[in-house]
Amino acid sequence: MDTKEKAVEALEYIEKGPESKPKPGLSEDDREWLAQIDAREQNRIYHKVDRRLVPMLALGLEASLGMTGDDYNVALVVFFIPYILCEVPSNLLLSKFSRPSVYIGILVTCRVVIMTMSGVTQSFAGLLVTRFLIGVFESGFFPAAMWIVGEWYPPQKTQTRMAMFYLASAASGAFSGLLAAGLAQMDGLGGYEGWRWIFLIEGIVSVVIGVMCFFTLPDSPTKASWLKPDEAKFLELSHIAFREVKTTDLEDEKKHVNWGILKEVMTDWQLYLQGVVFWSNTVPNYGLKFTMPSIIRNMGFESTTAQLLTAPPYTCGAIAAVLSALWADKLSWRMPFIVAHQLMLVVAFSVLFSFAAEIQNNIPLCYVMVCLACIGLYPIIPGNNSWTINNLAGAEKRAIGIAFMIMIGNSGGFAGSFIFLERESPRYPTGFGSSLGFATAGILAALLLEFLYWSHNKRHEHLTEQEAIAQYGEKELEKMGNKSPLFKYSL
Template identity: 50%
Template sequence: MTAKVSTDIEPNSSQASMDDKSGVACHVDALQSDDISEEDRAFLRNFPADKKKKVLRKIDVRLIPLLTLLYLFAFIDRANIGNAKIEGLTEDLKLTDDQYNTCLSIFFVPYVLFEVPSNYVLNKFRRPSRYMGAIIVAWGTVMTMAGVVKNFQGLFAVRFFLGMTESGFFPGAVLIISKWYLPYETQTRIALFYTASALAGALSGLLAFGIAQMDGIGGLAGWRWIFLLEGIATVSAGVLCFFTMIDSPSLSSNWLTPEEIRYLELRQQAEPSRRATAARKSKGLNVKVLRAVVSDWQIYLQALIYWSNTVPNNGLKFTMPQIMKNMGFTSSNAQLLTLPPYILGALSAYVSAVFADRFNWRMPFIAVPQTLVVIAMAILAAKADDIKNNIPACYFAVSLACLGLYPINPGGNAWTVNNLAGASKRAMGIAYMIALGNAGGVVGSYIYIDKEKPKYPTGFGASMGFAGLGIIACLILEGSYKWLNAKRAKMSKDEVHAKYTEEELDSMGDRSPLFRYGL
């Protein structure tokens, strides 16, 4: 972060958002002459509002639907094992409960380990579309191979390599969004493509219902066709990515005018929290930045918030078809009954993000959904033991859980993006936080124990506990940001510059006394 910019503005302030949704006009006057030229400042200040909206719509139309589609495939491929289970996977492969849970959890081990390296590599690519396309084709190929496994060892290997190849997509997508949009534009966009994770649950059940009717065709079981056809679809989507994903303004002259390209590039330069490493790019691994990421306290609180989603959500996603079946429905009807809760979750994620970006305030739009998860899990814990006589209450609770789960991660990711200063730290920090958060997926894979059905005391109890922990982390994070901002505000610019050099302030990034955390 460049100190001179931050002395005069708070880059993530509500005022910035309310003054000008483009996020630039309110910053231009604060820029010093050696940050951008007077001509560039005048260009940003006078860029018409209707053109700002038009260029953002251009980006939205080209980037967000594609990321949504790709994340839809990612979550379908990750979670369709739950649909395959009730179509005979465990019986055909002779899997024990422990072996099935192991296959669920092994996905998250390479998924967590490779997220940070993947984002580091992606940040070096001039054309992110090439890298993202390659990993999507890779995981689609692995997914297809799941349709021909013969035993536990084969399924274990497929799930391991699926986690490895899929690991780079979500943190990469968040990073790409952060390169095109300003901080208070991010959550709505993240939420739009994150809704795919909820829609994937709905579509996965619907697809499984249809594909399972192919049972016996070609001598293959219905669950094998689920993996085969959905894997082939993902490979096709990966190929599409090579040709359709937008890379950067400078490489977009076929759909952006020169004036729009200049505007998009300058507004990123004018955003203080985005400029910490703009002038100094390391050719190798920046160990100092990596150390700053690993030692950053806020990332660990954000990871706890992430766990309040990943533990309950992954457990529920893998188990929801079985919960519906426990109510007494057939496998086909159980697949279809998973649709409405996921659709509610998708709508909840988007609506919550719209209000969070409008008010430029993350905490209540994370903590309230977390509270809904606690309530939902409490209802299930109380009623699921006699689930066939409590179908309305339990189905309502599952729907309420989805309503609460899906706004959490878009809010947490936007909060993280907005409070990491510097391109390198942002790239590594996003991936590191998501990696820590996704470690909760390992826990979520084990909490729903088959022999405990239909009550699932471990599953519902653990989900309630992690959601509660997330609420506490959310409140602590909000309070810490407010306290630090107030503490830093007590130091005048002259006091700060007397104590630190420009280079020292620049290297501090979001730890600089001139940086203000976004709430």
């Protein structure tokens, strides 16, 4: 089979999908033009987008404040309240901006200014106020980033890009340990404690990145001056073929709020199950993220050494997220890779739960299990988000639906903020036990999703487009979205 024949075959898959159901939106001339773009050229164009889009998305305390008991946990919850409640309104607002870069630039800049203020606050009450405001402005960034990835890339390329973005979270976990160890040596410099220098230095760097978003974050292929006309045309037509909507066809939708879409999102059963899958990451992740230095200190290491030893687990998680995404995108199959990593969590937390009380006698085993926990944690979210956004019909529903699912998933941050309690050190029965339970629940949710998606596809596989139009009508089928018998869920 020559290159052109492969391109035609790929285009037929793009337009018809694995069930040979044709998708509307492309003219005959457009289809013929797309057929001339071979796989190598397609990859070159997407890699060009990678260099512009993904890096910009990726860039994107206790004793000094008199915090005692559960005060630190309370500070985390104060952050999560606005962080969760503002995610859907934020993406709803984002969908009305003709330039997403402006909206994201506002979010990032406001967030880092307030974060910098956290570094100079002198009271626990002041910390709570700044944490609340950080939650407000940070809430919209992650859902917005996930939506933007879905607008630039086809379904079989989303998870790898989401993993590269989420890689920044794992990398920041590794780097923050190294940074904290270094800045701890600045304690007392200029009259500030070491932890305040972390907020100040990270804040200054982040302000620069926030301002860069206004100018360097690409909005759409038609507005990207760094794309050649043919490259922009390819991305635009591919988006129509994959997502069934033009990126420039949304101007009318930007003028008003479609409350029907909001209702459709809130009654979509899959989003609640995807939220449970998300919980299998957020609950143990948020708890482990803020207590890992303490867990490693319980192994007998000094504070600075404990901070340095937090880097390898996050590095392992980052590598696992990318490798898992590459295979999931290659096979266009999400569930096995999500469940496999959830099973790693179950193993890791089971061992830690069993041996944490005697952690100093089992240091190598427990440290390996901490690494295994990170390997299990970090691939879940890219797979979960990709699985979700690929199964939402329509640009506006994707914007609101992904934010709604992430809102449900991030509510696990409330639990994650309170499960690892200092008074339960070193065994942390509540922390390890709860993490084990949520990981198990996530496995069951992922398996149920796979079964329900497969059942829907199987139930309607023999229905032709002509039969569906005769039964429902074209306009009604469009309105039905995910409920349409022609809609095929991505596994």
